[in-house]
Amino acid sequence: MHVAFVLDGEVVSEYHVGDQQPFTERPVLANSFVLPVPDTEAHEAFVRVQTSSSVRVPLYIWQESDFHAAQGPLNVAVGLYFGVLICMVVYNLFGYVVTREPSFFSYSIYVIFTGLLMAALSGVGFRYLWPEFLWMQERAIVLFGGLAFVFASIFITQLMNLRSNGIRWHQGLVALGVGAAIISICSVLLPYSVTIRMLLGFAIIACSYVMVLGAAMWIRGMMHAQIFMLAWITFLASILFNSLAYLGILDGQFIQRYAIMIGSGIEVLLLSWVVTLMYSAERTQKIAAQDEALAQAFVAQEAQRQLNEELEVRVAERTQALEDVTARLQVANSELEQKSREDGLTRVFNRRYFNEQLQHVFHQAQEEGKPLSIVMVDIDHFKPLNDAYGHLIGDDVLIAFAKRLQETASRPTDFVCRYGGEEFAVVLPDTDAEAAKRVAERLQDAIRKRPFASKAGPLQVTASFGVATTTVEKPAHSALVLLKAADDALYRAKSKGRDQVIRVTVNADA
Structure with a gap:
């Protein structure tokens, strides 16, 4: 202009x-x-005035104060309208989140696109939502109008359960939804003067179809169909008045600008009411069905109770027998598991358990960023002692030696294993190099200072200790690397004259 x-x-x-x-x-x-x-x-x-479509140009001359005074109530009314739409969207989305009823969600999307359509028609969208987006302003009415009808068809299908209750009506709504989607696509490709006429004609056809659908559902006795019909009659009337105003048949700027807004506002409120009423009625029916099912179940349960009482005694006897057998099996399995992990002579953990558990504590130490230490222990000159006093005395020394290791490395997380022959391994989780060396020295003192009682008399025994520790900053590559380092440290202790504690720290470069 x-x-x-x-x-x-x-x-x-x-x-x-x-x-x-x-x-x-x-x-x-x-x-x-x-x-x-x-x-x-x-x-x-x-x-x-130049336009690519129809246009009406009513001219008014206002005093500035009169203009603002007249616009104030209209702006308030428009604000209330969009406030109602927002409340309906929030309310029904909340209903969807709580109930997971799909009609709440599709209705909310329908209201969103209806609101965007009204924003485009009233100029609110161009003023507040896309003031610089001219492409959207040119296509918004047809685009959002088509999308509103798409989700209206989805909403009506879900609300009336037409996939089950009326397959032909459902097919008609699918056709309308496809038509609305095509119009939305055309709004991007064709001139507004063409697509607006397509939308207005389609809107009258679609609303008429929905109104007839509502009448058919009412005749079938569907609950609240009359309110549904009233909602769409209101919307259809507003579209009809608006179309006649756009075509110049009716004269009225107010009708052209606010008819659809008023009709859609009434329709949105009525449809929200219908959604709530139908969900409430459906929920009431479900509760009634559940109550009836519970009553029938109670009757059946009472009839079953007598039979159960007769069976309970026999079941209890068999259950008790089964529990006794299960308990014995559990005890046997526990004993078997314990024996499979224990060394048969010394009753400390065996080599198999050591290999399995070392991998576990090593990975745990890596994940938690904590140190891990291993102390390899070998009884000095055990073979000469065994040859001199016999295997029975040697076995007594091994048993007492293992017990003394357990008494000294006594934290709940520590464990002692017989690695082989007269060689033992003490695993110390969450123990750094200094602490591990102190533990090894305490083990050395506990063995060195107290002779071992035997049938041949007190026997003085010493042992060599190899200590290896991973560092927190640079942990060992694997548990085998850590074990080899401890074994090498033990070898060095024996090479230096035995009865020694040799400590090494293993890192990623080892």
Whole structure:
């Protein structure tokens, strides 16, 4: 729209406004085209309007104060309308989250696109949502109108369960949904003058179809179908009035701007009411069905009770017998498991358990970023002792030696294993190198300072100790690397004359 004010043959001021210019460039930021009029002298006004579709250009001259006074109530009404839509969306989305009823969700999406359509029709969208997005302003009415009908068809199908209750009606709604989607796509490809007529004609057909559908469901006795019909009759009437106003058959700026908004507002409220009522009725029916099922179950349970009482005694006897057998099996399995992990002579853990558990504690130490130490222990000169006193005395020494290791390395997480022959391994989780060396020295003192009692008399025994520790910063590559380091340290202790504690720290470079 090009408006020029002329005084004495000269253009005093001129304005260019329209949907092809950003909203922020309007001389007065209002939803409709508002221009300041020179008020000093009488001017001639020349108005040139160009559009790709139909347009009505009613002209009004206002005092500025009167204009703002008139716009105030309208802005409040429009704000209330969109506030109601937002409340409906939030309420029904909350209903969907709580109940997982799909009609709540599809209805919410339908209301969102209806609100966007109304925002485009009223100018609220161009003013607040896409003031610089001219592409959207040109296509918003048809795009959002088509999407609103798409989700309306989905919502009605879910609300009335048409997949089960009316397959032919469902097919009709699917066709309408596809048609609405095609119109939305056409809004991007075809001129607005073509797509707006497509949308208006389609809206009348779709609303009429839905109204007939509501009447059919009402005749079938579907609950609350009359409210559903009233909602769509209201919306259809508003679309009809709006279409007639756009086509110039009805005269009325108010009808053209607010008819669909009023009709859609009433329709949204009524449909939300229908959704709530139908869900409540369905829930009541489910509760009644559950109560009836519970009553029938109670009767059946009472009949079953007598039979159960007769069986309970026999079942209890068999259960007790089974529990006794199970308990004995558990004890036997526990003993077998314990024996499979223990060394038969010394009753400390055996080599098999050591290999399995070392991998576990090594990976745990890596994950938790904690140190891990191993102390390899070998009884000094055990073979000469065994040869001199016999295997029975040697066995007594091994048993007492293992017990003394357990008494000294006594934390719940520590464990002692017989590695082979007279060689033992003490695993110390969460123990750094210094602490591991102190433990090894305590083990050395416990063995060195107290002779071992035997049938051949007290026997003085010493042992060699190899200590290896992973570092927190650079842990060993594997448990085998750590074990080999401890074994090498033990070998060095024996090489240096035995009865020694040799400590090494293993890192990633080892």
